């Protein structure tokens with residue numbers, strides 16, 4: 001890594017160790033998101049790392065951003081997912097497809113961390129098959145009226161601005177994936193309704209809510225790009241997002257390895273530290289190898305993105321491998337801790353739960369394999 005990357009890494013590590021890790025257990029227990037942490041992330045520049053300086057971001061490369069994100073996840077995965085969604089999806093979509101006026105109004109404050117963003121694609125009946133979404137945008141004077149509901153939206157309650165995918169085609173002329181628009185919707189708009197907060201297995205501090213739109217008016221200047229292109233923009237956004245989830249999963253796994261190394265050195269059985277047993281050493285080695293491989297693949301995807309190469313295949317590979325590595329590593333971490341790994345007193349119990357959803361959101365592992373296979377045939 002470059003000198004600058006090392007500096008950012010140590011800044012993120014210091015913040016995560018000082019401000020996140022000591023509270024992670026309590027936030028998980030109370031399913032409480034520390035909203036004030038968003039302010040701190042903004043002050044550090046971590047909510048605008050990929051946004052060019054001309055729009056008040058830091059204009060950094062993807063590897064540097066993912067290195068910081070991994071460190072934040074090492075401290076608390078729930079904070080990391082809020083950071084990942086904001087950086088990867090709404091901001092990148094506005095940067096790529098927004099007009100200068102939209103960038104001025106939304107992207108600039110998002111880059112400074114004054115507005116927190118979210119991404120609203122999934123619906124109760126449209127998850128993996130997201131193009132089957134039903135939320136409807138109907139043309140009206142000077143804009144569109146949104147009606148419908150979204151499921152499992154990260155930052156959907158306390159966030160400030162969502163990029164919402166809704167149908168811009170009409171009931172009489174359905175156009176599938178090409179009949180969807182992407183809209184910039186502030187969460188204080190009239191008709192934006194925050195529904196049920198999900199009571200989750202892991203990443204419990206992260207806010208995941210249902211949201212609904214009831215006769216919600218969005219002006220023409222809140223539509224991103226072209227009306228029928230929103231789903232394509234969302235998929236491009238997910239190429240970025242999946243690298244973020246890969247870095248996040250690597251951070252969870254790294255934390256689990258560190259706890260395991262410490263525990264195996266302290267815990268004595270048969271008169272010696274359990275780290276002296278070959279059975280334990282092989283576990284720790286296998287864990288470390290998967291983490292290094294996950295990180296390398298994630299950075300490979302980041303380098304491709306920064307070089308302007310196509311990234312769908314690599315970002316899906318990174319997300320798939322890193323999320324499965326996180327499940328493997330956290331499962332082994334519980335095993336290394338024995339009975340103590342199964343109780344909440346030790347952090348590996350939380351890390352095991354936190355890891356699981358990385359195999360589900362922003363496309364399940366099955367969907368990643370489908371994307372990878374499709375891309376292999378495209379070459």
Ligand SMILES: Cc1cc2nc3c(=O)[nH]c(=O)nc-3n(C[C@H](O)[C@H](O)[C@H](O)COP(=O)(O)OP(=O)(O)OC[C@H]3O[C@@H](n4cnc5c(N)ncnc54)[C@H](O)[C@@H]3O)c2cc1C
Pocket residue numbers: 085118119120121122124126127128129151152153154155200203208357360361362363364365366367370
């Ligand atoms: C904590 C959390 C946060 C989230 N945050 C957001 C967010 O901010 N914004 C947002 O838009 N969404 C969000 N989601 C939604 C998430 O992206 C979806 O849950 C995910 O895409 C899977 O959709 P689904 O849950 O409907 O599962 P389904 O699509 O119903 O899948 C059920 C099972 O079938 C499998 N399956 C489906 N289709 C295929 C296929 N073609 N081939 C093989 N297997 C298949 C799946 O892999 C899975 O195992 C979040 C979800 C969670 C849990």
